[in-house]
Amino acid sequence: MECTPVMDLPEVRPGDDIAELVADRASLEPGDVLTVASTIVSKAEGRTADFADYPVSGRAREIAERLEAVTGEKKDPRFAQAILDESSEVLIEAPFLLTETRFGHICPNAGIDQSNVPDHDLLLLPKKPSESAERIRAGLEKRGLEDVAVIVTDTCGRPFRHGQRGVAIGWAGMSASRDWRGELDRDGHELGVTVQSVVDELASAANLVTGEGAGGTPAVVVRDWKFGDLEGSDELFRAVEDDLVRDALRNWRFDK
Amino acid sequence: MECTPVMDLPEVRPGDDIAELVADRASLEPGDVLTVASTIVSKAEGRTADFADYPVSGRAREIAERLEAVTGEKKDPRFAQAILDESSEVLIEAPFLLTETRFGHICPNAGIDQSNVPDHDLLLLPKKPSESAERIRAGLEKRGLEDVAVIVTDTCGRPFRHGQRGVAIGWAGMSASRDWRGELDRDGHELGVTVQSVVDELASAANLVTGEGAGGTPAVVVRDWKFGDLEGSDELFRAVEDDLVRDALRNWRFDK
Ligand SMILES: Nc1nc2c(ncn2[C@@H]2O[C@H](COP(=O)(O)OP(=O)(O)O)[C@@H](O)[C@H]2O)c(=O)[nH]1
Ligand SMILES: Nc1nc2c(ncn2[C@@H]2O[C@H](COP(=O)(O)OP(=O)(O)O)[C@@H](O)[C@H]2O)c(=O)[nH]1
Ligand SMILES: [Mn+2]
Ligand SMILES: [Mn+2]
Ligand SMILES: [Mn+2]
Ligand SMILES: [Mn+2]
Incomplete structure (x- = not known):
């Protein structure tokens, strides 16, 4: 092989x-x-997507605030919103987000990447x-x-x-x-x-x-x-x- | 490659x-x-190991009985005992055994195989x-x-x-x-x-x-x-x- x-x-x-x-x-x-x-x-x-594309629901704000409290790092609630939009179920909320994507794959942050993405903030699966x-x-x-x-x-x-x-x-x-x-x-x-x-x-x-x-x-x-x-x-x-x-x-x- | x-x-x-x-x-x-x-x-x-090598503790019997009840299949308590012997922690007891081996690997049945083992019942990791x-x-x-x-x-x-x-x-x-x-x-x-x-x-x-x-x-x-x-x-x-x-x-x- x-x-x-x-x-x-x-x-x-x-x-x-x-x-x-x-x-x-x-x-x-x-x-x-x-x-x-x-x-x-x-x-x-x-x-591709940008933070500016996302409104922030109460749920996204709650998740980002909890992640901030738990990790001590700044978390953008719009990133949480992007993850929720791509997900069918949240399995772990903290200390990181583990979700099921809409096509059935379970992974952190719904597989959204912030690296190797020119000109945009996010790359969705x-x-x-x-x-x-x-x-x-x-x-x-x-x-x-x-x-x-x-x-x-x-x-x-x-x-x-x-x-x-x-x-x-x-x-x-x-x-x-x-x-x-x-x-x-x-x-x-x-x-x-x-x-x-x-x-x-x-x-x-x-x-x-x-x-x-x-x-x-x-x-x-x-x-x-x-x-x-x-x-x-x-x-x-x-x-x-x-x-x-x-x-x-x-x-x-x-x-x- | x-x-x-x-x-x-x-x-x-x-x-x-x-x-x-x-x-x-x-x-x-x-x-x-x-x-x-x-x-x-x-x-x-x-x-290699054989069922006959294993005594059966109360814990092994309990596990085998629960597995039998849950799966409807006959379970040998000596197999449960072999798994316990190879393990440092039981993480799932039913419907199958998931344990941590003594060297830190988490897998079903402590990785004990019953296939490709001539002349013996079990092959331990x-x-x-x-x-x-x-x-x-x-x-x-x-x-x-x-x-x-x-x-x-x-x-x-x-x-x-x-x-x-x-x-x-x-x-x-x-x-x-x-x-x-x-x-x-x-x-x-x-x-x-x-x-x-x-x-x-x-x-x-x-x-x-x-x-x-x-x-x-x-x-x-x-x-x-x-x-x-x-x-x-x-x-x-x-x-x-x-x-x-x-x-x-x-x-x-x-x-x-
Ligand atoms: N040629 C080329 N390579 C890319 C591009 N985007 C990413 N890569 C490469 O693709 C590989 C995998 O990138 P990665 O971000 O790990 O992708 P992922 O595993 O699918 O999330 C790396 O070698 C990157 O350098 C692209 O637009 N063109
Ligand atoms: N040549 C040889 N092959 C073996 C022997 N035992 C197992 N295999 C082969 O090793 C491969 C892996 O066997 P498997 O039982 O899946 O091993 P495991 O993944 O380490 O549990 C298969 O191709 C078997 O046919 C052996 O004693 N000699
Ligand atoms: Mn990659
Ligand atoms: Mn990726
Ligand atoms: Mn194999
Ligand atoms: Mn094996």
């Missing part, structure tokens, strides 16, 4: 066609996976990242680049472990997971680990090459990796009744 | 020298990262996976293979997202994370995302090649990936006071 960054991508502007930008710079082959950082998908989709992936895939097909799976990635933290890692937030042309159910292990027993989240593993692999800085390499081609014959599943975000940690967080409040 | 499985590894037996098994089969170069699935590290270290990684690294050095970082991996699930992915549980010869603090983004602003957990991303990348089945490819060579000039950090497992989800789980109980 090989992960190669697409070199020389320009600064992405609203309306840019990511499939075209990539197709002009990378040789893609059938079976390749193309990962694209959400940051450029959002830029192409015009998902794509509205429907799997549709974004599908559009990029269709754009590649239109240019004769068939059978390329596309994954839209973001970088975010997680419980239990320090640090951030790449995750998939949208995908097209492949299943999210390999389902090993029914497969046998080396000793002929059925496997206990059943579902391998390959889109997340591919996003993590690509993120090693993409990096978080000024590198300018938001797209990565993964070659010589095969999904294989296993069954696929497209469930990536847990359903509420299946997510014990979400349940625990609903019944919890930060205490300091 | 390239991930290549080490081919033709044999069934690993207690006392086997993983550095030797790998060195005989792979050409390793300075700067490479070698990932090794915990399953073979555990086998080499004799970390290595006792101190970073020391295991260090020993493999030293074994490679002894054979003239200098400057190879080693990561011991496992596969486990996570909150919020379905499915399992590869994670690092031990590492040697590199830092766990790249610290981007102080680095600038494309527009000259300091970065918000500060710590990139590269050992976990490498473990995920390798797991795409390793797989979960009978493939027999538990070791992977990652080549042409560079940590770069960034500061490193070796904190991978969150400290208790930093782990809000652990706190939330301590105050929560599954209700069904």
Whole structure:
């Protein structure tokens, strides 16, 4: 398996066609996976925003004041408002905001970035990242680049472990997971680990090459990796009744 | 970046020298990262166990009975006992066991596997996976293979997202994370995302090649990936006071 960054991508502007930008710079082959950082998908989709765009609800003010009290840092209630606008549920209010985005991804600050955003204050995540992936895939097909799976990635933290890692937030042309159910292990027993989240593993692999800085390499081609014959599943975000940690967080409040 | 499985590894037996098994089969170069699935590290270290090894405490019986009641499946209290023996804290008791292992990793069933374990019932995780990684690294050095970082991996699930992915549980010869603090983004602003957990991303990348089945490819060579000039950090497992989800789980109980 090989992960190669697409070199020389320009600064992405609203309306840019990511499939075209990539197709002009990378040789893609059938079976390749193309990962694209959400940051450029959002830029192409015009998902920038400014603090001035946001009114401030009582709820946003309450959240910002609590965050200020808890962290001792100045918090702009308009940022809290932007996060609320992008979210379907607030899971942690303090000492930072953890929410579920409208497309089902749980991450800090609804994934809104304040870095790598020229001329604007905020960069929101794509509205429907799997549709974004599908559009990029269709754009590649239109240019004769068939059978390329596309994954839209973001970088975010997680419980239990320090640090951030790449995750998939949208995908097209492949299943999210390999389902090993029914497969046998080396000793002929059925496997206990059943579902391998390959889109997340591919996003993590690509993120090693993409990096978080000024590198300018938001797209990565993964070659010589095969999904294989296993069954696929497209469930990536847990359903509420299946997510014990979400349940625990609903019944919890930060205490300091 | 390239991930290549080490081919033709044999069934690993207690006392086997993983550095030797790998060195005989792979050409390793300075700067490479070698990932090794915990399953073979555990086998080499004799970390197999049998149900018959475990007495059953009142606590283990209580846990198994509750799991049976909640899941409707037969649960062996000796399995619960094995998990307790490997754990420093139980975070979820039902509908499955989530614990902190003695080396600080939080995962279901203390990472005890029942697949790919010939002749025994259970395979425990290595006792101190970073020391295991260090020993493999030293074994490679002894054979003239200098400057190879080693990561011991496992596969486990996570909150919020379905499915399992590869994670690092031990590492040697590199830092766990790249610290981007102080680095600038494309527009000259300091970065918000500060710590990139590269050992976990490498473990995920390798797991795409390793797989979960009978493939027999538990070791992977990652080549042409560079940590770069960034500061490193070796904190991978969150400290208790930093782990809000652990706190939330301590105050929560599954209700069904
Ligand atoms: N070429 C190019 N690279 C960009 C652009 N915006 C961000 N990047 C790069 O994309 C990569 C990922 O950026 P990041 O902010 O971490 O994206 P995220 O993980 O999706 O939030 C970094 O290498 C950035 O330098 C852009 O408009 N053009
Ligand atoms: N060659 C070899 N492969 C093994 C052995 N044990 C497990 N594997 C392979 O190692 C890989 C990872 O196995 P898995 O049980 O998922 O390990 P874990 O992720 O560390 O729990 C699979 O490809 C297995 O087929 C062994 O003793 N020898
Ligand atoms: Mn982001
Ligand atoms: Mn990123
Ligand atoms: Mn395991
Ligand atoms: Mn595994």
